[in-house]
Structure formats: structure tokens, C-alpha cells
Amino acid sequence: MRTATNVISLRGATKQFGGLVAVDNMDFDVTEHEVKGLIGPNGSGKSTTLNLISGALTPSDGEIVLRGTPITGLPAKDIARLGVSRTFQLVRLLPSMTVLENVMAGAVFGHRRRWGRAAEQHAMAILEKVGMARQARAHFSQLTYIDTKRVELARALAGEPEVLLLDEWLAGLNPTELQAGIELIHALRDEGRTIILVEHVMDAIRSLCDSCVVMSSGKKIAEGTPEEVLSDPDVVRAYLGDEDA
Template structure:
């Protein structure tokens, strides 16, 4: 039986009088891909931001292999073993491609410095399909390639849990297929991933289980087939998506 890696228990986030996330509860097991889905404004990214340390929860507990993360700042959360990408790619434009990934190796879960960090970064850039772009400036990259660099940087710290916040957003159909294949290859390596995504083909093909959020609360949890056939999910998310 797979062990639990991440536990989210009773997590609530308030911004003044707005409750963005309310009493969220779910576990993620080792080597699992967990999807967090729901309509825009349902609290998905706020939940990811709390797991990664960008926001502290107002209430509740977030534990990584038994260690409490709730309230830790982002850099300490990364050290504990949480790596992430962002909806809007956040790279360091003054650094080269390989230097951006080296930063992930230096400041991530498992620290690497100097030549070992650069060798690790180069290996990961090969892994995500950017072996020929190692020395290029960030400004020369296509959109999907900036996403690959950010993914390599997140992987460079050898995270226990990888958070992908709409990593596939904004890609054209060819890039989307490439992106899904890349995330699938990470899953096949046995990585533990939490995936926030609107692309249903990705959810169906990549996720072992899904949590569905609506108005800040969990309304369903199960396999993709189970949640995507749930009447409340169809009303809250799929029906809204079809009307968009």
C-alpha cells in the first residue's frame, strides 16, 4: 500500500470577509498524480499557493511526510520538498536557460552547488527537451520552452511533491500534446504530482484521482471517470465550461 505524502486537513483561507477556500481535506499518496479541478474562481490556485507557502492558511494543517508546512514561507516550503510552477511563467530573464535551472538546484529540497548543480541542470534540460537551448537567453525562447525551463527548475530541487498550476494553459494543440506527453513521462518515473488543470484530456489521461472544487469547497473526490460523471460536478464545472 502506498504511503501518504501530503495531508491537507481542514484548510481554510480568508481574505478579509472573502472565504476563498473552506475546510479543504484530501491526501496525496506516493507516486500519485492528483488533479485539482473546478471552474474559474473556485479556489484551486489559492489551495496550491497555500501548499507551496505563498499564502499561509487561516485555519487547518498541511503536512508533508508528517512535517507541518502551514505557515512556513515559500523558500522554507521548497526546502522541505515542495516544487512548483506558476500559471504565469516566472523566470529570471537576466540569467541564461541553464542558470535559471541551477537556481532551482541551489534553493530546492536537495541542495547542489557549483559543477554538480550545473550538471544536474543540464541533465534536466535534456530531460524536458531543451538540450540544444542550454546557453540561450530566456528572451529567445518560445512560450512552451519557457514553461519547460520552469518545469526543469522545479525538478532541479528534487521535490517530494511537484505542483503544476495550469502548466498546460495557453499551448496550441501540437504543444499541448507534447506537454501532456512530458507530464506523463514524469508520472511514469513515479513522481508525486498535484495538477491544477482545465484541459480535460490531460485530467483523464494523467490523473489517478481528482478533487473537484466549487466556490472554495470540495464537492467531489475520486477517479477522473467518477468525478467527471458526477451530477454536481457537471452542474458546477462542466456545464459552465461548455457555456463559456
């Protein structure tokens, strides 16, 4: 039987802001081609954990490893070039650039760098994948909310990452947009991508994730399949409170 290969591993990953411990001794692995959900109540440390993996924040303690290579404390640009791309809770596009130029930036500065005509052709192929090819020459101000999310995802994909981090990518979408968004992530999953997603939409968690880590007050309180963790009394208590658990 073939053993699953760990792509990302966290061991004792901790982040303190003064006296506040936002992420407390976090341990988990993400294996090749796995979709790992990171779930929990607001303020539980999920996005901070993604920030530690992507290099946006430096851990106060612990280790983060990418395919056997420690990346703990490396600058975000170096981690991106090693193959980790992400989206953000609040979409971060370059407003002075067109849709195509935003995605080309991901191709230029990502894991596998492309330049000039090669970068443009690659960016157009990615825009086609996310359903934005017809708006390649549009600017940020001309886009709907879900389209800005599609462009940010395309930019993340343009660097051909080994690990894709999605931080509440489905948040704020209406029901039709939400279904389209889930189908798009499904397609990425079916391509065999390794994904860590922070999400509150439980239908998406059940549909997309192979396994989940549940956080509460910075700590991991459960880990397992979506079915296992969502029926765990500790998880129910964390979401609903003691009276409803």
C-alpha cells in the same frame, strides 16, 4: 496488502481574504507516486490551494502536513527545501539569466542542494529531460511560450522535489504543444513522482490523473477517479450551471 503512504495531507485548510473565503475547510490526501488533479470552474480556489501548500500563502485555519511533518504557515523557501516545488500560472523566470542559470538556481535552492559544477551538470541533465538542452545558453527573450514553460518545469525539477505542483502548466498551448506537454508529464508520472496539478484540459486530466478533487466556490464538491468525478451531477452542475446539468 501494502497501505499507500500519504505524502501531502490537508485537514480543514482554509484561506480567507477579508470577508471572502477562497478555500473553505479543504480536506484531501495525496499518496506516494500519485498524480492528483485539482479541477473546477475559474475562481473556485484551486490555485489558492496550491499557494497554501507551497507556502506562498498562509492558511487562515487548518493544517497541511508533508510526510507527517506539519508545514502549515512555513515560509515558501523552507517548504521548497523540505521537498515541494512548483510552477506558476504565469511563468516566472529570471530574465537576466540564461536557461541553464535559471535551472541551476533550482538546484541550488531546492530540496537537495547542489553547487558549482555539480549544479551545472545536474541542470543540464534536467534540460535534456525536458527537451531544452540545445537552448541552455539562450535567454528568456529568445524562447517560445512552451519553451519558457519547459524551463520553469526544469527549474522546479532541479531541486529534486518529493512533491511537484503544476499550476495550469498546459494552459495556452496549441494542439501540437499540448500533446508534447502531456507526454512530458506522463514521463514524469512514469518516474514515480508525486504530482498535484491544477488543470482545465480534460484530456490531460483523464490521461494523467489517478484521482481528482473538484472544487467550487472554495469547497470540495467531489473526489474520486477522473471518470467518477466527471460524471458526477454536482460536478456537471458546477461547470455548466443548473439548466445544463
